[in-house]
Amino acid sequence: MHIEILVEDSSGATLLEVLLPQLLGVQGDSNTWRVHAYKGIGKIPQGIGKKVDPAKRILLDQLPKLLRGYGKTPGIDAVVVVLDTDKRDCVAFLAELKAVLDDKTVVPDTMFRLAIEEVEAWYFGDREALLAAYPRVRQDVMRSYVQDSVCDTWELLADAVYPGGSSAIKKAGWPLPGQVKHEWAKKIAPLMEPDRNVSPSFCKFRDGLRQLCTEG
Numbered sequence: 001m002h003i004e005i006l007v008e009d010s011s012g013a014t015l016l017e018v019l020l021p022q023l024l025g026v027q028g029d030s031n032t033w034r035v036h037a038y039k040g041i042g043k044i045p046q047g048i049g050k051k052v053d054p055a056k057r058i059l060l061d062q063l064p065k066l067l068r069g070y071g072k073t074p075g076i077d078a079v080v081v082v083l084d085t086d087k088r089d090c091v092a093f094l095a096e097l098k099a100v101l102d103d104k105t106v107v108p109d110t111m112f113r114l115a116i117e118e119v120e121a122w123y124f125g126d127r128e129a130l131l132a133a134y135p136r137v138r139q140d141v142m143r144s145y146v147q148d149s150v151c152d153t154w155e156l157l158a159d160a161v162y163p164g165g166s167s168a169i170k171k172a173g174w175p176l177p178g179q180v181k182h183e184w185a186k187k188i189a190p191l192m193e194p195d196r197n198v199s200p201s202f203c204k205f206r207d208g209l210r211q212l213c214t215e216g
Helices: 010-024 059-071 090-102 120-124 127-133 139-144 153-161 165-172 176-191 200-215
Strands: 002-007 032-037 078-084 109-115
Touching (some): 002 200, 010 176, 090 109, 109 200, 120 127, 120 153, 153 176, 165 176
Parallel strands (some): 002 032, 078 109
16 A cells, blocks of 8 residues: 655654654555655645645645645555644644545545644653653653643643753744754654554554555
8 A cells, every 4th residue: 555644844754754664564565655744734725726836835735736636646545644733623623624525536545633732742642752762851841741732732842851941942943943843753753652652643643544554
């Protein structure tokens, strides 16, 4: 089975590239995949005739066109779209995403998976990996986190592991936030074990991906 996986930023893509072999096996054995990183989440365009700039690589802006294109491309069995909910209502957001599939030209089996509130929740979901990557983590901050809650998740993780916390990152400004998120993906993801993760949104991603490949 071949899967195209779309994610809203490059640090999320780094995380998935590390985890996918644990979930799907060795690339090329039974399954193949490609991960595509975009430069932001954007929003689903309203109206078929609305033009969007493909050069900007904003995920939801491009999504209807992307899915139509995948539907016409031989050899693509499924598409998986991984997004942060941020402050959105996850039920309403998922309904909005699924409405894109009402277009009957969309052929691939398409699965949406949401990280609640941000993909950093998935790091908190494997605290053994987090502690192994950052042995000097602030335990008080880590204990204060309620799994998959809407609480400025990446900032809380920064407060737990980064010198000076999220305020230091925000004061420095871009590109430091992106660099720090890449560092987390590179340091924490290789230590994660999907079957011990307690993040409900990660478990839905993990189980959905496995089921997709089993059915495929």
